[in-house]
Each structure stands twice: as structure tokens, then as C-alpha cells.
Amino acid sequence: METQIITINKSDTASSIREKLFQAGKIIRQGGLVAFPTETVYGLGGDALNPDAAQKIYAAKGRPSDNPLIVHISQIDSLDSLVSAIPDKAKKLAKAFWPGPLTMIMNKSDIVPSQTTGGLDTVAVRMPSHPVALEFIKQAGGYVAAPSANLSGKPSPTTAKYVIQDMDGRVDMIIAADDSEEIIGLESTIVDMTSDIPAILRPGYITQAMISREIGATDIDVTIFDADSGKAPKAPGMKYRHYAPRGELVLVEGRPDDVVAYINAQVRFHKERGEKTGVIGTDTLVTKYDADIVKNAGSRDEPVMAASRLYTFLREFDDENVEFMYSESFKNEGLEQAIMNRLLKAAGHKIIKV
Numbered sequence: 001m002e003t004q005i006i007t008i009n010k011s012d013t014a015s016s017i018r019e020k021l022f023q024a025g026k027i028i029r030q031g032g033l034v035a036f037p038t039e040t041v042y043g044l045g046g047d048a049l050n051p052d053a054a055q056k057i058y059a060a061k062g063r064p065s066d067n068p069l070i071v072h073i074s075q076i077d078s079l080d081s082l083v084s085a086i087p088d089k090a091k092k093l094a095k096a097f098w099p100g101p102l103t104m105i106m107n108k109s110d111i112v113p114s115q116t117t118g119g120l121d122t123v124a125v126r127m128p129s130h131p132v133a134l135e136f137i138k139q140a141g142g143y144v145a146a147p148s149a150n151l152s153g154k155p156s157p158t159t160a161k162y163v164i165q166d167m168d169g170r171v172d173m174i175i176a177a178d179d180s181e182e183i184i185g186l187e188s189t190i191v192d193m194t195s196d197i198p199a200i201l202r203p204g205y206i207t208q209a210m211i212s213r214e215i216g217a218t219d220i221d222v223t224i225f226d227a228d229s230g231k232a233p234k235a236p237g238m239k240y241r242h243y244a245p246r247g248e249l250v251l252v253e254g255r256p257d258d259v260v261a262y263i264n265a266q267v268r269f270h271k272e273r274g275e276k277t278g279v280i281g282t283d284t285l286v287t288k289y290d291a292d293i294v295k296n297a298g299s300r301d302e303p304v305m306a307a308s309r310l311y312t313f314l315r316e317f318d319d320e321n322v323e324f325m326y327s328e329s330f331k332n333e334g335l336e337q338a339i340m341n342r343l344l345k346a347a348g349h350k351i352i353k354v
Helices: 014-029 051-061 076-082 088-097 131-139 160-167 208-215 256-272 303-319 334-346
Strands: 004-008 034-036 043-047 070-072 102-107 122-126 173-177 189-192 199-202 248-253 277-281 293-296 324-328 351-353
Touching (some): 014 131, 014 173, 043 131, 088 208, 293 303, 303 334
Parallel strands (some): 004 173, 102 189, 248 324, 248 351, 277 324
Antiparallel strands (some): 102 122
């Protein structure tokens, strides 16, 4: 398959952007696939109401077909057609956080094919805030199913460079947006709205505290952080390893001096064996690491920076052929909870406490 790549810059005229996105939307309406930017990560889009398009998405990603897709909409009214009923709490969250990086799971309507939902009777829906994404979804007919635009298991792409690396030849079109556009860098928060007390199935920029302020009590699924919890995940997408670089990643938790000492000891061990090492550290400690490549995640007081850089760091480690990586751990609260969730997934839950 030959992949068409179109670029949208801030300097483009409104009419030029609409024409490009009309062509992208036409591909979706005809059953094809288009990778597109959102405010979280790039998405791999197909017609959410076309079962064949869902199968194409799974094939392009090499993704298990029981892993449900998120349906992206461009206007809140579109939700009425996708779900059998909208809970009052879901209406409150939509009013507070849409458009934005929040996905809600509700009981699906009959128009949503089981191929899109991974065989579940529920559907995950979100309305992104990225202006290119919103116009693209509108041009595509209003219902775009889209997981992240990466090969299954690899770190999600936050720049067009890595979308092209993974998807060139696998999809009909890639929409490359201006990389200077600010993005969150982590996938949306997912909340299951099908129970009396909504449950967070994937943490993200919209935190549990923010959600609870709008609708009261919320739960958080124990499988998010505990790979050996013994409980079955509530969504199939939680079963598989994600976000992983090619090399081995280990998280290290403890007092700052102990973390530095442990990581540097491991770095020396690997260097003696001729193995390339990398470290992800926060700004107060990065100068203390002796690894071949050290990535600065910024201040712990501003985790937005770490979130926006995380997947790029993991991708760059692959580009730089890093074999062994170590990262400082993060707190289990606020946005740091989302960062820690992604790191644990990427590391296969390998964490050392020192």
C-alpha cells in the first residue's frame, strides 16, 4: 500500500486545511485508514460504524482483535447515536471535560459493530480538543474509531516522524501536524460509566481528583498498577503489554541518593559488558547519572513536561540503540499516576525498590 502523507502547518489557510482534511475524511468514508494528530497522541482512524474498517485497524497495528477501539466524535450530540443511554454523571463529565482527553465507556447502541468494541456490549467514546482532529472527524462523517497510531506494543507516537516510521505502507494517509503544537503526550483518561460508582480504567491528564470534583465518588481499577492483583481487567486493552521500547526498562524507587547509587551501579555493570545504557531522570538528579544517554523529564513540580516527553524518550532510546534503560519512579497521584502507569506497562512491571 502506498501511503499519502499530508502536512498541516499553522501558516496554512483555513480553506487549504479544509481541503486537505476533506480528502482525508473521504478516505475514511470509503473504508480506508488515516493517521491523525490529537492533543494526546496520534490516532489511527477508521470508520467506527464499519466493521471492515475496524478489522483493517487491527491488522495495521498488529493488534489483538479483542482490544476495543475508542470512537472519536466531533460534537457532543453524536454521543446520542452511539450509546443506549447517557448516564447523568457522564453528561456532567462531558460538560466539564469535552472536548478534551477524557474517554467514557457506556453501553453501546445497535449501530456500533462488535468489531469496533472488541466484542463488548460497551463502547468507549471521546471528543478530542485538537482542532485538526475535530475537523477531520467532521469530514470523515462524525464517527472515527482510533487507537494510537503505532505498531502494537511500541510507544505511542507524539510526533509525525514516529507515525511514519510505524505506519508508512500500512495506511492510506498520514496527517502530519505542526510538531510545535503543544500536546499532552499520554493517552486519554478512561472512565467506566456503566456502574453506580464510575471506575478509572486508565489514568491520564484528567485525574481522579478532577473527575471526583464533578461527580463525587470514583473507583480506580487495581489492575492499573498491580500486574499480579489476581483480578481480571475490566477492559481487554488492559491485558497487553504496551508502550515498550526494544531494550529492557527497569523502574527504580527509593530515596533520591539511593536511586542514583543503584542506577549508576547498574550502568557500570552494563558498560563493562559493552552494553549501551539510558536513564530517564528528573531535573534535580539528571546530572548525577553516568549512563550513555540521559533524558531530562523536567521538574517533579511540573509533571506535564514529563508526560509530554515520555514516549519520545522511549522512541529515542530505540533510535539510539539503547539496550538497558532505567527510570526514576513517580508518585501514585495526580498526573504522575498516569506517567507511572505508562512506565510500568513499558517496563513489564519491573520495579526495584532501594
